[in-house]
Amino acid sequence: MDFDLDEETRLFRDSVRKWTDQECPKHWCRALERREHQFPTELWAKITAAGFSGLGIGEEYGGLGGDILTQVIFMREFARNAAGLGWIWGITAFSGTRALSLHGSEEQKRRFLPEIAAGRLRTAISFTEPGGGTDVLGAMKTRAEKVDGGWIINGEKTWSTTADTADCLLLMARTDRNVAKRSDGVSIFFVPRLSKGLTTVPLDKLGMRALNSCSVNLDNVFVPDDLLLGQAGQAWKETTKTLNSERVMNAAMCLGMLDGVLEDALAYMQQRRAFGKLIGEFQALQHYVANMAMWQKQSELMLHHTAWLQVRGRPCAQEAAMTKTLVSEYACKAADLGISILGGMGYSAETDMQRYWRDARVLMIGPVSNEMARNMIAEGLGLPRSF
Numbered sequence: 001m002d003f004d005l006d007e008e009t010r011l012f013r014d015s016v017r018k019w020t021d022q023e024c025p026k027h028w029c030r031a032l033e034r035r036e037h038q039f040p041t042e043l044w045a046k047i048t049a050a051g052f053s054g055l056g057i058g059e060e061y062g063g064l065g066g067d068i069l070t071q072v073i074f075m076r077e078f079a080r081n082a083a084g085l086g087w088i089w090g091i092t093a094f095s096g097t098r099a100l101s102l103h104g105s106e107e108q109k110r111r112f113l114p115e116i117a118a119g120r121l122r123t124a125i126s127f128t129e130p131g132g133g134t135d136v137l138g139a140m141k142t143r144a145e146k147v148d149g150g151w152i153i154n155g156e157k158t159w160s161t162t163a164d165t166a167d168c169l170l171l172m173a174r175t176d177r178n179v180a181k182r183s184d185g186v187s188i189f190f191v192p193r194l195s196k197g198l199t200t201v202p203l204d205k206l207g208m209r210a211l212n213s214c215s216v217n218l219d220n221v222f223v224p225d226d227l228l229l230g231q232a233g234q235a236w237k238e239t240t241k242t243l244n245s246e247r248v249m250n251a252a253m254c255l256g257m258l259d260g261v262l263e264d265a266l267a268y269m270q271q272r273r274a275f276g277k278l279i280g281e282f283q284a285l286q287h288y289v290a291n292m293a294m295w296q297k298q299s300e301l302m303l304h305h306t307a308w309l310q311v312r313g314r315p316c317a318q319e320a321a322m323t324k325t326l327v328s329e330y331a332c333k334a335a336d337l338g339i340s341i342l343g344g345m346g347y348s349a350e351t352d353m354q355r356y357w358r359d360a361r362v363l364m365i366g367p368v369s370n371e372m373a374r375n376m377i378a379e380g381l382g383l384p385r386s387f
């Protein structure tokens, strides 16, 4: 058994950490996030200039290469400062790079992956509908009807993050209603945002405020055949494989936030005084950071193990659900305690605890809610499916 990262991965981690501190310091990310409804173009430009938009993309398609573990390492280090803005990279890494790599045709890969690697193409995920995100198949009303040369899509999506600024939406729609199982007859399209009939409206929300989550309306949107991803009607089975990597990537973002929380809490405890002492001398607060350190260690072990399974192509649905659930809860609890440690300053928009707390909170709800993830874990233990 070997718990060490190999030399190359360690060097990569250190270089990402250095880049993040130099190029994306916390105070800068905090200011970007406060600019509600304004996509942080500057942040994307830095990611692109450093070549990180090509992570996970093979060199033959103009990328940097790297597997899911490399992506996890990047996301963790980046989110330590960027917090939820880390998803600016994660969305395309999952819905563009990963989805195309797994399900795209060779022609689609050659057409889109080099564009993603060069930072010229960003993607968003449009799965959730107003009728519900947990029972995504039950709630799905969006339909794609086959026509000559392509498909006509009608429907509405909600909470699609960065849908208003992305170039393409990875969009799920029902293509066949006459199916025995509702998981059949569902397809995924790579829909250009500027398609005629597609409109987006940003929603107000608690965290990740610079990355708009949008409702997306599709009114007779034509999508050509070559933008269907994978086989028509088979998207659900194909997507479930991709969802594991989305869960792993979200857990990496949460662990990055947990790192940031612990680091800021320790720094504050070593400079703030009360009752003639440093607050770091108080046992109650020491217990708070001791808890955070235990959650951090547990999270790292689970995350690396799940990524390790995925790199080897081994089943990891249970592990991905467990990791996503546990790490999102640890990140939220840590940020909550971090607010207490900083006292009034923890609630202030001048520090980052509130930002970590707001950004981590949503990851207990999505991309799969922690209640639903627990349902899946229990089913994996041999209990009857509860949903």
Ligand SMILES: Cc1cc2nc3c(=O)[nH]c(=O)nc-3n(C[C@H](O)[C@H](O)[C@H](O)COP(=O)(O)OP(=O)(O)OC[C@H]3O[C@@H](n4cnc5c(N)ncnc54)[C@H](O)[C@@H]3O)c2cc1C
Pocket: 124, 125, 126, 127, 128, 131, 132, 133, 134, 135, 158, 159, 160, 161, 162, 205, 213, 362, 365, 366, 367, 368, 369, 370, 371, 372, 375, 386, 387
């Ligand atoms: C900020 C933000 C960004 C998002 N970004 C995206 C995005 O980019 N693309 C996208 O497609 N979606 C996105 N989502 C949607 C997200 O995936 C959904 O919010 C999530 O799946 C939950 O769906 P829901 O909000 O409709 O809750 P509901 O499905 O209505 O669930 C409500 C509550 O009921 C619980 N529940 C439901 N069914 C069960 C069950 N069987 N057992 C136990 N509990 C159950 C849920 O856990 C939850 O607590 C985003 C959401 C937010 C808030």
